[in-house]
Amino acid sequence: MPGRTPIAPPEEDPNVGILCASPPCFMHELDPYCIGPVGWEEVRAWRRAERRRLIACRAAVPLAERRARDLLITGHLRAALPDLAGRHIGFYWPFKGEYDPRPLVRALHQAGARLALPVVVERAQPMLFRPWWPGVRMMKGIWDIPVPAEGRPVSPDMLLVPLVGFDARGYRLGHGGGYYDRTLAAMPQRPRAIGIGFESLRLPSIHPQPHDIPMDLIVTEHGVREAIA
CATH class of the missing domain: 3.40.50.10420 (NagB/RpiA/CoA transferase-like)
Known part of the structure; x- marks a missing residue:
């Protein structure tokens, strides 16, 4: 999708699991990629990225x-x-x-x-x-x-x-x-x-x-x- 960069998956370390500080949990409020997917292929790619991000943020909660x-x-x-x-x-x-x-x-x-x-x-x-x-x-x-x-x-x-x-x-x-x-x-x-x-x-x-x-x-x-x- 021209002009939009998919959200990269969070870093992973086999010893400590998924790393994610709390600020990325609110990236959807700023990232234009979260606003505009229109076709099913775009939506599916956006969902995969959001799923990784949200699960990582959820797992990082103490x-x-x-x-x-x-x-x-x-x-x-x-x-x-x-x-x-x-x-x-x-x-x-x-x-x-x-x-x-x-x-x-x-x-x-x-x-x-x-x-x-x-x-x-x-x-x-x-x-x-x-x-x-x-x-x-x-x-x-x-x-x-x-x-x-x-x-x-x-x-x-x-x-x-x-x-x-x-x-x-x-x-x-x-x-x-x-x-x-x-x-x-x-x-x-x-x-x-x-x-x-x-x-x-x-x-x-x-x-x-x-x-x-x-x-x-x-x-x-x-x-x-x-x-x-």
Whole structure:
């Protein structure tokens, strides 16, 4: 794309992991490359660069700050969620510095909610959800993320969805596999989708495409927001 320079991937060191100070998390506010991709190939290249940048910035947050931020998000979610006894909630196992929903879902389990984790059974296909409870037998799934080893698939009423990036309209940037968009599109009855991320991951736009499905709510350490249509 003439006149625009893609964002370079962050430096990596096999001993210390990805290095990224906090200022680059706000490069999207200044870099003109974040403003103008118009075709799908340009958008896809821009998303790859943004994905690397945002994951690196997320991973660079100190552990104590990450835990404090998670506690704030958990409080916002508890306040926003209705009585969930008997309802099916799909959640995710945390990956690469994502908000950790496990303390929340353990509490929801004790309150009578039914829980499920997404399982990739075939690449580039919709995911299915298997029941989860504390102590269920787990195995490694895609990207070595733990998933329930067995169980009849269930249809969640609500999904907690991790965000790599997001915009005010509720569109999300994920890890690039397209699994959540594909899964939501295939569900006969769409669950309420709650995207969970951090304020540093906010983008002016992810430049949504026809296959992108917005979240119903976005929750960060700053609170709960309805997606802007």
